[in-house]
Amino acid sequence: MRLLIAALWMALASAVQAGPEADRTLDLIRLEAQMQIAREEGLQHAQTLNDDLLDGQGGALWAAQVDAIYDVARMAEGARGPIEALDPETLSRLNLFLDSDLGQRITELELAARRAMMDEVSEEAAARAFAALEGTDDARLTTARAVIEAGDLIERNVSTALNASFQFYRALVDGGAYDMTEAQIIDEVWSQEETLRADTEGWLMGYLLLLMQPLDADERATYLAFMKTPEGGALNAALFDGFGRVYSDLSFALGQVLALNMKTQGDHGSEL
Template sequence: MLRLTVALWLALAGAALAGPEADTTLRLIHIDAQMQIARQEGLDHAETLNADMLGGQGGALWHSQVDGIYDVPRMVEGARAPIEAIDTATLERLNLFLGSDLGQRISDLELAARTAMMDPDSEKAARRAYAALQGSDDSRVKAARSIIDAGDLVERNVGTAMTASLQFYRALVDGGAYDMTDEDIMTEVWSQEEELRTDTEEWLMGYLLLLMQPLDADDRATYVAFMQTPEAGRLNAALFEGFGTVYSDLTYALGRVLALNLKTLGDGGQEL
């Protein structure tokens, strides 16, 4: 499952005026590196689809198609508009913190934690760490919960994932690989909601605990306080809007090329 995780760093005045400050914001949150992670997650997911749905017969054409879908510069451009639409004064205040020593340290830790969570063993360890602390008075758990609540991260991630899943099924239908009505698709997508919400909360808590391991109590308190500001809320909403659009486009494109490959193989085609 593709994930969209926006804590602090993943977390609309005229675009022309906001442009320079928006460029700084995007640089400070390491948007290129974030999209590179999203690309790798997409490529990994495509490998799973090849094994599970194409019998490992995707071949060179499948890999070329997938590589073209997960184009980092195009993904970055797809997420820019909501950030550019934030007013300049808000972006200036955001950039003061994002560009601080602590801001950049947390940004680096966010990237490191995201990368670590791509490894199944590291993800299991992070989930176990959360399970061991769940329900306790541990200050790290409280900080992680505060960050999730401030950004409404569980609901936003669940909504983004369900929209992407909806687009994926629609692409398979539009591509002629599946025969499903819109009602069938909605029923299938909504059947995943409860499990998805539980999984998302566990993943986010494990991820945030991993991210915050090197931070002391004062740094964690500052992190939480920033996430609770209106400025951080604006950034968080803009990032979910931008990343949500990107993920929907990516999953639809992936579904269409999967449908093409399924039909080709089903028609007796050899390895592509």
């Protein structure tokens, strides 16, 4: 295990040589595949909004509007900037790990775990697995918590979700679906924070346990070591920055078309 971690740190600390930069990084992290999953999550959410706020009457127009909002190519383009802004030295060192066999395996496991968590049965099974390990000294549980801490994943996810929620409500108000002041919107969004934080922690633990299940102890240790490097931290921050911008834009656009549909159905100007 120590040799694996030492090898990783030596690779990241090695002298920079000519090599792929931002485009290569974006390919290696499978940005478009990540956005495809985000699109599918968005379509699921839009269906819930249709059921709950449009009485299931959104129809073909709602489907077309939502389809246009969750455009994978545009979403990926919107998330590129913070990664492209990383300096070439950081990108070159990042790609040493991302392009390794383990780096690519982890990327595939991340995608597979996130897709699995879209399924209610799989998410519940992951939650049960977390509950069964809670309070134990299981190595997977320890590593999952360490990964969360290294990436500040709970705070970053909660912040992203709260910002997106604020944009969603702002669009509903701008579109005349609700009558709320900005202060009321902020109060409504912050009222969700405690529940959102608990849900986020549970989701992340289930997701990471699922992701790490096929990895052995040395591979988990290397994954954690990468997350703790300056390069891993820079990539994590850039991803949250890019995804945060995209999710805020998507949430505002979704709120706009939802407001339009609600007004069309005569359910406008009401209080939340």
